[in-house]
Amino acid sequence: MTDDILRAVEILRAGGLVAFPTETVYGLGADASNAAAIARLYAVKRRPVDHPVIVHFAADARAFEWVREVPEAARRLAARFWPGPLTLILKRATRVGDFVSGGQDTIGVRVPSHPVARAMLEVFGGGVAAPSANRFGKVSATTAAHVREELGQDVDLVLEGGPSEIGIESTIVDLSRGKPVMLRPGAISAAELEAVLAEPLGAADLRAPRAPGTLERHYAPRTRMRLVAAHALDAEIAKAPGKAVLAFSRPDERVGYWLRMPREAQAYARRLYAALREIDTAGSDEILVESPPEAPEWTAVLDRLRRATSPREGS
Ligand code: TXA
Ligand code: MG
Numbered sequence: 598m599t600d601d602i603l604r605a606v607e608i609l610r611a612g613g614l615v616a617f618p619t620e621t622v623y624g625l626g627a628d629a630s631n632a633a634a635i636a637r638l639y640a641v642k643r644r645p646v647d648h649p650v651i652v653h654f655a656a657d658a659r660a661f662e663w664v665r666e667v668p669e670a671a672r673r674l675a676a677r678f679w680p681g682p683l684t685l686i687l688k689r690a691t692r693v694g695d696f697v698s699g700g701q702d703t704i705g706v707r708v709p710s711h712p713v714a715r716a717m718l719e720v721f722g723g724g725v726a727a728p729s730a731n732r733f734g735k736v737s738a739t740t741a742a743h744v745r746e747e748l749g750q751d752v753d754l755v756l757e758g759g760p761s762e763i764g765i766e767s768t769i770v771d772l773s774r775g776k777p778v779m780l781r782p783g784a785i786s787a788a789e790l791e792a793v794l795a796e797p798l799g800a801a802d803l804r805a806p807r808a809p810g811t812l813e814r815h816y817a818p819r820t821r822m823r824l825v826a827a828h829a830l831d832a833e834i835a836k837a838p839g840k841a842v843l844a845f846s847r848p849d850e851r852v853g854y855w856l857r858m859p860r861e862a863q864a865y866a867r868r869l870y871a872a873l874r875e876i877d878t879a880g881s882d883e884i885l886v887e888s889p890p891e892a893p894e895w896t897a898v899l900d901r902l903r904r905a906t907s908p909r910e911g912s
Pocket of ligand 2: 737
């Protein structure tokens with residue numbers, strides 16, 4: 598493993614791309630201070646250049662060197678949740694290039710907890726820009742094999758780190774504009790954030806910075822997908838048998854492809870992206886997804902499912 602970490606760091610220093618495991622999803626990493634490396638990262642990701650990327654660090658102090666103003670709220674959230682699945686949006690320091698911030702005055706920073714990510718970041722020393730290791734708009738990768746399948750030769754090295762423990766992307770909190778606002782739900786809930794902040798989160802508004810994770814349709818498989826209420830699932834299956842189904846209940850013999858999902862929200866999140874990749878290969882014309890309950894612990898999963906099932910933008 599140590600050899601792999603050293604190789605990863607050499608590649609990053611030379612401006613290359615390294616996919617690495619984090620506790621949320623796999624990231625596609627590049628040296629955040631190298632404009633050419635970041636340009637290649639955007640090209641491989643096929644991401645529009647005005648969409649900013651998250652920069653990853655080994656420790657809070659390093660992350661805050663890239664930030665112009667560190668509000669008390671950021672220190673508190675970092676102390677409580679880093680290393681871990683939380684991204685903070687803060688005003689960027691002048692040293693931070695336009696090329697990582699998508700031209701915005703802010704920067705997204707995160708200190709991940711996965712031991713492989715931590716080892717790599719520690720040896721590298723600087724900031725590693727890393728969007729999720731998938732093509733723009735597609736389902737994030739939660740295993741090294743999924744990264745290889747999707748990005749293949751476009752990435753110089755894929756570090757192995759087992760299946761991602763959380764399975765969905767980090768919670769994003771914007772602290773750059775006064776009242777803290779959650780831009781993307783994740784494993785860390787609004788209630789947990791509010792308990793540490795000792796104030797309620799503000800509502801996301803139209804001036805909120807652009808975030809692809811917040812585009813209407815995102816995290817989507819190729820096959821059309823539809824959310825179906827639990828009580829309506831049976832009737833939907835009866836209408837058109839032969840669909841693929843992602844559900845909590847037992848397989849139904851009328852259905853061609855059935856994936857049974859955990860009833861517990863964290864276990865569901867861990868399984869979600871691998872399940873979407875798998876069911877996308879079923880060759881059916883539609884995927885029916887049994888909707889999880891509208892309960893706080895399901896917020897992040899419901900958010901991903903809604904985006905994956907929202908109508909296609911354009912074609
Ligand atoms: O869990 C995660 O956050 C994973 C792992 C690899 O760390 N990363 C991830 O990155 O999900 P990405 O690029 O796929 O999604 C990051 C989200 C995007 O929606 C991006 O626009 C938003 O964070 N973001 C990054 N910097 C921002 C900024 N300065 N202002 C607003 N949104 C920002
Ligand atoms: Mg992503």
